[in-house]
Amino acid sequence: MRPMLCALPMQTTDRTDKTKMPESYAAMALVAPRTFEQQQRLLTPLAANEVWLRVRTTGVCGTDIAIYKGQYKVPLPRVLGHEFCAEVAHIGDQVPPSWLGRRVVAEINNACPEIKANTNCPSCGRLHPNHCAKRTVTGIIQADGAFAEYVRVPVATLHALPDEISDEIAIFVEPMAAALQTFVMRPLVNGERVAVLGAGRLGLLIIAAAQASGAQVIAITRSEIRKQWALNFGAEAVFSPHQDTEQDLRSVFHGHLADVVVEATGTPEGLAEATRLVRPRGTICLKTTSGVPSEIDLTKIVVDEIQLSGSRCGPFASAIHFLEQTRIPLQRFLTERFPLAQLASAMKAAKQPGKVLVYPILEK
Numbered sequence: 001m002r003p004m005l006c007a008l009p010m011q012t013t014d015r016t017d018k019t020k021m022p023e024s025y026a027a028m029a030l031v032a033p034r035t036f037e038q039q040q041r042l043l044t045p046l047a048a049n050e051v052w053l054r055v056r057t058t059g060v061c062g063t064d065i066a067i068y069k070g071q072y073k074v075p076l077p078r079v080l081g082h083e084f085c086a087e088v089a090h091i092g093d094q095v096p097p098s099w100l101g102r103r104v105v106a107e108i109n110n111a112c113p114e115i116k117a118n119t120n121c122p123s124c125g126r127l128h129p130n131h132c133a134k135r136t137v138t139g140i141i142q143a144d145g146a147f148a149e150y151v152r153v154p155v156a157t158l159h160a161l162p163d164e165i166s167d168e169i170a171i172f173v174e175p176m177a178a179a180l181q182t183f184v185m186r187p188l189v190n191g192e193r194v195a196v197l198g199a200g201r202l203g204l205l206i207i208a209a210a211q212a213s214g215a216q217v218i219a220i221t222r223s224e225i226r227k228q229w230a231l232n233f234g235a236e237a238v239f240s241p242h243q244d245t246e247q248d249l250r251s252v253f254h255g256h257l258a259d260v261v262v263e264a265t266g267t268p269e270g271l272a273e274a275t276r277l278v279r280p281r282g283t284i285c286l287k288t289t290s291g292v293p294s295e296i297d298l299t300k301i302v303v304d305e306i307q308l309s310g311s312r313c314g315p316f317a318s319a320i321h322f323l324e325q326t327r328i329p330l331q332r333f334l335t336e337r338f339p340l341a342q343l344a345s346a347m348k349a350a351k352q353p354g355k356v357l358v359y360p361i362l363e364k
């Protein structure tokens with residue numbers, strides 16, 4: 001559940017010791033595909049339900065890369081960055097003062113109640129704020145993100161971090177929530193056979209989530225380093241896709257096809273492979289957002305009565321709990337760290353396996 005706003009006495013100005021707040025902050029805005037511009041922006045006055053967060057560190061995600069390259073189109077300029085750890089630096093009039101100084105992560109979908117849209121939104125009415133038609137998405141749609149020294153968000157999106165989760169591990173809360181959402185939409189039964197296509201950053205977290213649910217997990221990826229990571233994250237077997245991937249899969253699953261195939265390749269071709277590996281009446285969970293259409297055999301989907309299950313953003317509270325409990329070696333998965341001014345280099349480095357972090361300092 002998102003925290004509720006407390007009823008507090010009305011005040012006329014933002015509360016925070018303004019002497020501690022700078023007037024402006026540095027941000028790296030994407031002004032055109034593959035072009036960042038370092039900008040100095042004002043810390044503008046907050047709405048009553050908003051906070052300014054001082055960014056501690058930000059992770060580079062596949063969505064950032066797709067927007068950077070111009071494949072995933074959003075109106076520019078935009079400050080990207082939606083996987084971040086920050087501390088509450090400045091609060092609006094109605095925000096409980098106990099938030100000040102807290103180390104937090106923030107959900108990225110800002111729905112009607114948070115952006116004060118005056119609408120009878122069906123999604124918010126159904127308590128599905130992540131599907132709000134009016135929503136802004138921090139770091140993606142109509143709201144600037146955390147490749148900056150400061151980021152402004154509604155307080156209702158915040159989740160305080162326990163001490164057990166470091167700043168760098170906190171980067172994984174947002175993608176871990178997205179991984180868990182796969183199995184919120186299609187719950188797993190203990191002992192089910194799951195094949196994960198693609199062992200990139202999200203695929204690995206999905207492997208960990210499936211394994212923790214008691215599934216038997218196979219990862220399919222070409223990359224040797226990703227195979228090793230997949231084993232570290234809980235896959236029982238790993239192999240490359242090839243002409244006869246189905247045979248390899250059956251040999252691990254004692255002659256069976258997969259009950260669930262998670263398509264997380266990030267490519268339009270992954271879905272066709274998924275239809276070959278799933279059993280009749282099984283489920284294909286879709287996680288790829290390549291922005292490019294996929295070609296698949298719809299007849300096989302109909303004849304084999306295969307379910308397709310899309311999923312996107314997930315439950316932050318569950319993700320924080322999962323990361324607190326988990327033994328997956330996330331710290332070793334953090335491969336490179338860049339200062340904010342070298343964001344373009346961070347984008348290039350993030351094409352490799354591993355997680356790239358950006359720190360809100362301008363130079364090394």
Ligand SMILES: [Zn+2]
Pocket residue numbers: 061062063064082083174175
């Ligand atoms: Zn992301």
Ligand SMILES: [Zn+2]
Pocket residue numbers: 111112113121122123124125129131132133134135
């Ligand atoms: Zn709404």
